[in-house]
Amino acid sequence: MLSSIGIPGLILILIIALIIFGPKKLPEIGKAAGDTLREFKNSTNTLTAETAAEEVKETTHNSKK
Numbered sequence: 001m002l003s004s005i006g007i008p009g010l011i012l013i014l015i016i017a018l019i020i021f022g023p024k025k026l027p028e029i030g031k032a033a034g035d036t037l038r039e040f041k042n043s044t045n046t047l048t049a050e051t052a053a054e055e056v057k058e059t060t061h062n063s064k065k
Contacts, residue, residue, distance in 0.1 A: 005013075021029060 017026060017029075
């Protein structure tokens, strides 16, 4: 999806964001978006690790029967 936007599209989005939010508010919005993405990634990694651990536990439990 993002690959079809291209550089001109990204520049246009940045200009529109600057007009809407202003140059002082834009870094705060970027930081909040980055924090949100980081938290989402950490949660996804934790959930993936828990799921993998449960699968290993089930496989081990089933092989002992």
